[in-house]
Amino acid sequence: MTRIVISGASGDLAGRVTQQLLAEDPRRELTLVTRTPAKIEVEGPNVSVRRGNFERPELFDEAYRGGDILLLVSGLNLGRRTTEHRSAIDAAKRAGIRHVVYTSVGGVQPGNPALSAIDHLETERDLRTSGLAYSILRNALYAEIVSAIWLAPAAREGVLEMATGYGSLAPVSKVDVARAATSILTSPDRHVDTVYEITGPELLSMTEIVRLGSEVFETPISYRPVSERERLAFFDSVGMPRTYDPDMPPNPEGHMWASDELVSADLAVARGYQALLSGHVEQITGQAPASLRSVLESVKGLRYDRIGSAS
Template sequence: MTATLLVTGASGQLGRSVINHLLDTFKEPASRIIATTRTPASLADLAARGVTVREADFDDQASLAKAFAGADRALIISTNELAIQGKRREQQLAAVAAASKAGVGHLLYTSMPNTEPGSPVLFAPDHYDTEQAIKASGIPFTIFRNGWYGENLFMAMPQVLASGQWYTSAGDGTISYGARDDYAAAIAAGLASDTSESKTYTLTGPKAYKTAEVAAIVTELTGKPIQVIQLSDEALTEGMKGAGLPEGIAKVLVSFDAATRAGDLGMVTDSVETLSGRKSAPLKQFLEANKAALAG
């Protein structure tokens, strides 16, 4: 294809993986790829490969207008602004508006599962409103509702293994963890395709697991027993605050457990394979390959 492909947040882990797949898996010419970031110097290696690197600050409309210029297909990777409620929504709507004004022909976006009103996840409305803005723009779109990353386990697991206790309010809810790189391959495939059809995909791992099942896998891999302790959302929030987390962040993290308990994160699809041609890695295989990260 001859389209110019743009990726926002290209210095982040998902953005870099997407661009690597565009270049190495799908053999897209570097000259047709635009990588945007707030810190262009961090993408010097991509620039050296021939990728066009542009500055894009989601808080600066002028920089967004310049960043999206000339892009045929643009991937907006959701921002990580969680500290200020509503800030992420504001940033992402600005990016959608800039892409529309620049004449982007196909808009792609990384969302999350079950964004509809009523989701327990505190930032779900940011994704829902961004999805609605994309649909209202009239631009053909591809929305990727990314399931929970297996990498998310690495944030808490070192402490869990050190204490032998995993505090949760997820109950018997399940999560279909998937590897970030698997999702990136699927997203890159969607970006590199020439489809003009509007479609929404939910990207997941191949199986959904209860907290106790994940704990059993980690114990098998590390030899360290884990006791899963179920708490109420309120008690879990207080425990996180007592451990030093700011209240706002604690509430966001607990809202993930509430969504898990509600069944919002346990969907299993074959979208990764449908898009990329490769199967999602099973959780045990992923954790075994990244065993060192479990202990921190």
């Protein structure tokens, strides 16, 4: 039987994948790798929990031992995570892992201004030259982020101000990202050396997204594009750090991103790097992805860090 290794196992996305894998087969052979093993509350006769930490890459040799396929959930340390991912890929090779499924971001290509895309581009290159089979999931912006981080605060203020210009995107639910990852992990031979754009079912303009938000939150919301400088100034005014720090406290909306990452992601939307729509979720899973409206309705009013238990 194939043993699946899940990195970042105490995180939301990895937790969803773990739950789906065990729901399909309670006897699934799983190794759950996390920096916080005490947070793992998963039971199964063939489930192993091991300590692993991007900041201590020497742990990965033992953590990945005996595994066949690895779900490598990307880290959060901007600028440093390319080295962290490289260490994890090298450890996977030494441990005998044959296939890596990697969570990247939509629109990865040279020139994309999003700091996350710059990091993911480098890791994608490392995977292609690793000698391992790979499947890359280029995940569009999570629809849950649109709800909790964009629209919920805008509903309170009556306006959404972002540096996204008049760009378009196709937000995808975390549920669908997890379903796609689960399908690949259980049928890896069908997905050798593949790159998928994991999007929702609709390419929406910022104006259309705000219109949906007004309808679901039942309050008028307007959209006002702002400059990069104005967006950074707003984040400065509310005390958000410019640079990511793993020890910083969560934002009141329930996330741990710094303003340089958020604003660079805005610019990627404005410049068309997120204007992507694919049928890959349905091709992989056999089921169409959820619409943005349905996700907004299901998670409306929830903080981002509380959505995992409700969606």
